[in-house]
Amino acid sequence: MKLLNFFLVILIIFTFNILKADEIKIQNKITKNLRCLICQGQSVYDSDSEFAISLKLVVKNKMEEGFTEDQIYKFLTKKYGEWILYDPQFNKNTYFLWFLPLLIFLFGGAIILKKLINIKK
Amino acid sequence: MLYSSIGYYSLILGLIISFPIILFSIKNFRNEEVLDYKIITYSFIQLFLVVISFLGLIFSFIYSDFSNETVFNNSHTTKPLFYKISGTWGNHEGSLLLWLVVLTLFIFLFLIKSKDLLKKYRVLTVLYQQIIIIGFFIFLIKSSNPFNYIFPIPDEGLGLNPILQDPALAIHPPVLYLGYVGSSIIFSSALSATTLNYISKTWATHIKNWVLVSWIFLTLGILLGSIWAYYELGWGGFWFWDPVENVSLMPWLALTTLLHCILVLEKRNNLSSWAIILSIATFTLSMCGTFLVRSGILNSVHTFANDPERGLFILTFLFILIFLSLLIFFIFHKSDSQNSSSFFLLSKETSILINNWFMMYFLSVVLIGTVYPIFLDVISSQKISVGPPFYHKLITPFLIPFLIFMAIGPQLKWIKSGLEEKLHLVVLFIISLLISFLIVKNLDVNFLINTILIGSAFYLFLITIRDFFLKGFKNIQQNIAHFGFSLLILSILFNNIFSSELITNLKVGESFKSDRFEIIFNDLKKFEEKNYTSFKGNFSIRENEIEDELEPELRVYNQPNIITSEADIKTTFFTDKFITMNTVQNEEYFNIRYQVKPFMLWIWISVLLISLGGLISLFKKKYEK
Amino acid sequence: MRNRIVYFLLITFFIFAFVIFYRGLDNSNLYTPKTDLKNIPEFSSETFLKKKLLNSKDIFNKDKFYLFNIWASWCVPCRDEHPLLIKLGKGKKIEIIGLNYKDDFNNAEKFINELGNPYSIILMDRNGTKAIEWGAFGVPETFLIYKNRIIKRYIGPLNPKLIKEIESYIE
Numbered sequence: 001m002k003l004l005n006f007f008l009v010i011l012i013i014f015t016f017n018i019l020k021a022d023e024i025k026i027q028n029k030i031t032k033n034l035r036c037l038i039c040q041g042q043s044v045y046d047s048d049s050e051f052a053i054s055l056k057l058v059v060k061n062k063m064e065e066g067f068t069e070d071q072i073y074k075f076l077t078k079k080y081g082e083w084i085l086y087d088p089q090f091n092k093n094t095y096f097l098w099f100l101p102l103l104i105f106l107f108g109g110a111i112i113l114k115k116l117i118n119i120k121k
Numbered sequence: 122m123l124y125s126s127i128g129y130y131s132l133i134l135g136l137i138i139s140f141p142i143i144l145f146s147i148k149n150f151r152n153e154e155v156l157d158y159k160i161i162t163y164s165f166i167q168l169f170l171v172v173i174s175f176l177g178l179i180f181s182f183i184y185s186d187f188s189n190e191t192v193f194n195n196s197h198t199t200k201p202l203f204y205k206i207s208g209t210w211g212n213h214e215g216s217l218l219l220w221l222v223v224l225t226l227f228i229f230l231f232l233i234k235s236k237d238l239l240k241k242y243r244v245l246t247v248l249y250q251q252i253i254i255i256g257f258f259i260f261l262i263k264s265s266n267p268f269n270y271i272f273p274i275p276d277e278g279l280g281l282n283p284i285l286q287d288p289a290l291a292i293h294p295p296v297l298y299l300g301y302v303g304s305s306i307i308f309s310s311a312l313s314a315t316t317l318n319y320i321s322k323t324w325a326t327h328i329k330n331w332v333l334v335s336w337i338f339l340t341l342g343i344l345l346g347s348i349w350a351y352y353e354l355g356w357g358g359f360w361f362w363d364p365v366e367n368v369s370l371m372p373w374l375a376l377t378t379l380l381h382c383i384l385v386l387e388k389r390n391n392l393s394s395w396a397i398i399l400s401i402a403t404f405t406l407s408m409c410g411t412f413l414v415r416s417g418i419l420n421s422v423h424t425f426a427n428d429p430e431r432g433l434f435i436l437t438f439l440f441i442l443i444f445l446s447l448l449i450f451f452i453f454h455k456s457d458s459q460n461s462s463s464f465f466l467l468s469k470e471t472s473i474l475i476n477n478w479f480m481m482y483f484l485s486v487v488l489i490g491t492v493y494p495i496f497l498d499v500i501s502s503q504k505i506s507v508g509p510p511f512y513h514k515l516i517t518p519f520l521i522p523f524l525i526f527m528a529i530g531p532q533l534k535w536i537k538s539g540l541e542e543k544l545h546l547v548v549l550f551i552i553s554l555l556i557s558f559l560i561v562k563n564l565d566v567n568f569l570i571n572t573i574l575i576g577s578a579f580y581l582f583l584i585t586i587r588d589f590f591l592k593g594f595k596n597i598q599q600n601i602a603h604f605g606f607s608l609l610i611l612s613i614l615f616n617n618i619f620s621s622e623l624i625t626n627l628k629v630g631e632s633f634k635s636d637r638f639e640i641i642f643n644d645l646k647k648f649e650e651k652n653y654t655s656f657k658g659n660f661s662i663r664e665n666e667i668e669d670e671l672e673p674e675l676r677v678y679n680q681p682n683i684i685t686s687e688a689d690i691k692t693t694f695f696t697d698k699f700i701t702m703n704t705v706q707n708e709e710y711f712n713i714r715y716q717v718k719p720f721m722l723w724i725w726i727s728v729l730l731i732s733l734g735g736l737i738s739l740f741k742k743k744y745e746k
Numbered sequence: 747m748r749n750r751i752v753y754f755l756l757i758t759f760f761i762f763a764f765v766i767f768y769r770g771l772d773n774s775n776l777y778t779p780k781t782d783l784k785n786i787p788e789f790s791s792e793t794f795l796k797k798k799l800l801n802s803k804d805i806f807n808k809d810k811f812y813l814f815n816i817w818a819s820w821c822v823p824c825r826d827e828h829p830l831l832i833k834l835g836k837g838k839k840i841e842i843i844g845l846n847y848k849d850d851f852n853n854a855e856k857f858i859n860e861l862g863n864p865y866s867i868i869l870m871d872r873n874g875t876k877a878i879e880w881g882a883f884g885v886p887e888t889f890l891i892y893k894n895r896i897i898k899r900y901i902g903p904l905n906p907k908l909i910k911e912i913e914s915y916i917e
Contacts, residue, residue, distance in 0.1 A: 032509075033508070033510060035506050035508065037883045038883055038884055041361065041363045041364075042356070043508070046356040046358065047356075048686075048703040048712060048714075050706055050848055050874060051874070051883050051884065053705070053712075053873075053874070054848070054873055054874025054875055054877070054878055055874075055878060057873050057874070057875055058875045058878045061875065078881075079878065079879070079880075079881035080881055080883070081504065082503070082504070082505045082506070083504045083505060083506050084506070085505075085506060085508075086506050086507075086508025086509060086510055086511075087508065087510035087511060087514075088505050088506070088507055088511055089505075093497060093501065093503055093505060094493075094497075094505065096493070097489065097490075097493045097497075097507065097511075098515075100485070100489050101482060101485045101486045101489055101515055102515075104481070104482060104485045105478075105482040105485075105519075108478045108481055108482065109478065112474055112475070112478055115474075116466055116471065412767070416771055417771070418767065418770050418771055418773075429771045429772065432771045433768070433771060436764065436767050436768060436771070440760065440764045443760055444757075444760070447753070447756060447757065447760075451749065451753050495766065495767065495770045496766050496770075498770065498773055499766050499769045499770050499773065500766070706820070706848055
């Protein structure tokens with residue numbers, strides 16, 4: 001019985017550690033995606049400015065409160081605008097941004113295909 | 122004061138010399154058969170004057186002549202000599218003077234090294250290049266004069282940013298400009314050759330050397346910039362997809378594509394339209410980049426002085442060049458429609474065409490990512506950021522087929538290929554995937570895409586090694602360059618996957634233990650250096666049985682008044698150990714960041730290998746001759 | 747024929763690009779966030795002197811104008827704007843609430859004792875997280891509030907012109 005309890009505790013600690021490690025990974029992922037607003041071109045993850053340190057704390061707190069990654073982004077976008085996110089959101093402002101390169105790729109492929117088909121004839 | 126005056130008047134004279142150059146060139150174009158040697162003489166005089174002007178600025182910096190406004194803004198008497206000199210080109214005005222040096226140097230070298238070519242072509246190239254040169258002279262003298270006089274003469278300068286006092290950064294601009302600005306000669310000569318319908322194998326063989334020179338310097342220049350960012354900016358990254366970095370990458374992508382097209386043009390007299398357009402595009406992208414970072418239109422880590430008036434000049438100049446090139450291309454270019462029928466599906470030409478396709482896609486991703494925020498802001502007043510996640514998402518998936526094509530392409534023969542060694546190629550691919558799978562399966566990362574990506578890079582890696590053993594020195598320049606590229610991708614991927622980091626707050630004497638590392642803050646020493654006070658922290662880091670000692674530093678500069686954090690990096694063959702120390706507002710402890718970054722050295726080495734491929738290609742011709 | 751269409755499209759595109767870049771030059775590249783924030787955020791904080799925990803609901807509940815000012819003793823422009831705040835606070839029309847941002851208590855106390863206290867309440871934000879709730883990112887920043895809504899936001903120190911503007915709102 002005692003042995004079982006012992007193993008249960010170990011299992012809980014083990015899972016907790018993995019969850020904690022995951023949590024840290026997600027936190028890092030989020031802070032790498034946030035722009036430090038008072039630095040010139042640094043992410044919050046990389047920066048050691050006052051604002052970045054505070055923001056890292058806010059991200060940590062929000063995660064502990066149960067916010068998901070997307071909810072944190074939404075929260076911060078509401079306070080600071082879309083400029084704070086390095087990964088451009090996919091909305092009507094950015095359709096062209098995401099699609100244009102892909103369109104160019106397809107267009108280029110079509111030209112090449114045409115050229116090669118012409119030759120086969 | 123003397124040096125600044127000499128510099129200024131040499132600059133004016135240099136501009137004036139453009140007029141005899143143009144005059145004699147136009148005369149010579151119409152008339153005699155042989156190139157008028159006066160054109161070469163005057164081009165040399167112009168180069169000489171620009172170099173004198175440049176030296177005038179350098180000496181003004183060395184002697185801390187603060188009557189010169191540029192020196193006043195960017196230097197300080199306590200700066201070490203080496204950085205006083207490199208401060209010459211570390212500012213907007215001085216770097217533009219460096220532009221002029223490279224522009225005039227390259228046209229002069231071009232004239233000397235093109236003796237066997239069509240006279241009209243050489244003269245027309247001079248004329249096109251002079252358009253660019255005059256544009257820059259006017260820009261410099263009118264709005265970015267490095268020799269502005271200020272009175273009363275200050276006793277002390279405003280000092281250069283200490284982050285820019287670094288050896289790699291000191292030589293980064295000259296090296297980069299030799300590539301970046303050097304592409305001007307490719308631009309001018311391509312326009313000239315198009316106008317005269319001179320695009321041919323002969324032209325391709327001749328221009329290839331210039332493309333190689335420009336490409337090698339551009340590659341090395343970008344490498345130096347990355348190395349500087351890694352060692353100096355203190356957070357262990359080497360590429361941030363920052364606008365200034367993108368702006369140097371775009372000409373590189375165009376130039377690499379151009380290099381491959383020139384090879385086809387030389388061997389098979391095909392893809393001439395591609396060659397011309399890319400020659401124009403490379404320099405256009407260089408100019409566009411100059412516009413983006415000097416006009417203040419973009420916000421970035423290392424933009425130069427922001428001045429919209431200067432921006433307007435470059436913008437107008439840039440678009441004049443674009444319209445001029447478009448005009449020339451559409452009026453004079455005769456497409457080689459007869460030749461394009463000789464493309465077989467399985468041939469080297471097709472694989473280079475596919476290479477162009479992917480490279481143009483990558484170029485469009487970088488270009489769109491960099492300028493889209495500007496378009497959006499102007500059109501709908503919305504400010505967004507486009508950062509690393511965007512570029513990674515769009516580029517990474519396409520790298521997989523790109524790497525595979527890069528491996529298979531060189532196996533194909535010109536004109537037509539049977540791909541006899543199909544079995545070997547497929548087997549090697551399966552082996553690569555297996556190796557990759559074994560590496561990735563124990564890690565908790567994006568499993569599928571990483572496996573295939575590493576597998577493809579490994580495939581290229583193995584194929585290039587195999588080619589080396591099979592074909593020896595026959596095509597070694599291509600082999601080394603492609604091998605270097607595969608190594609680059611592999612190093613970056615492994616670096617990404619296997620990096621680890623520890624962040625903690627420590628006071629002197631404290632230690633911190635995680636399940637992997639133990640870090641002890643031993644002591645903090647204070648030193649006085651020439652232009653800063655140094656605080657060095659001594660740390661011991663224990664991992665398993667290995668113990669390392671690292672000493673990050675905080676520097677308090679007096680002029681300007683800022684504090685920088687200098688990382689201590691221990692580089693070994695397989696990994697880098699990286700530590701930084703930062704103060705925290707109102708607290709007595711320091712924020713310590715320790716990172717283990719594997720394969721960093723291999724990233725630098727692989728880029729060197731890529732340049733080496735280019736270098737070999739450049740000298741191989743001479744050797745074979 | 748196809749060539750001409752391509753030519754025409756390219757010219758049009760480049761003219762378009764030129765116009766965009768030309769207009770883009772006038773736009774500042776410094777970012778001032780568009781505050782979509784209309785309502786004041788809800789938060790709790792300890793007060794400066796009495797270390798009492800207050801909720802924002804308790805602070806901004808009266809029918810009057812409030813000025814929410816984020817400051818710190820280590821912030822140089824805050825020193826410059828402080829006398830203006832004191833003058834503004836003397837009239838009873840507006841209540842000034844201070845948020846002490848990432849500061850050391852002793853230094854902040856010295857600041858107040860030296861330059862005066864225009865604040866009816868001073869809240870503490872030791873780690874900077876409360877300021878983030880307001881969408882602030884530095885010091886000083888000031889918010890003009892009425893009926894739990896943010897009327898105007900000022901980034902950077904206040905000057906006499908802006909004070910006049912605030913006064914005109916209060917009327």
